[in-house]
Amino acid sequence: MRIARIGAIGAERPVVIEDNEAIFVDSLIKDWNRDELEAGAIDRIKRAELSSLPRVSLHGQRYGSPVSHQTKVI
Secondary structure: OEEEEEOOOOOOEEEEEEOOEEEEOOOOOOOOEHHHHHOOHHHHHHHOOHHHOOEEEOOOOOEOOOOEOOOOOO
């Protein structure tokens, strides 16, 4: 699973990348951040039915940091 955050600076939304589309998952999680990831966000998304969620083409989208407010970069 590839995760990302797309949108304008300061207004990025969490998505899952599938082929050439971004699937918005902000109805399932608040954001890709430390708290959500520690609380099982990845597993929650894996179990969810993503086919009914809004999608957008990746063409022309602005990517933000994949994890918001990260505390470490390794």
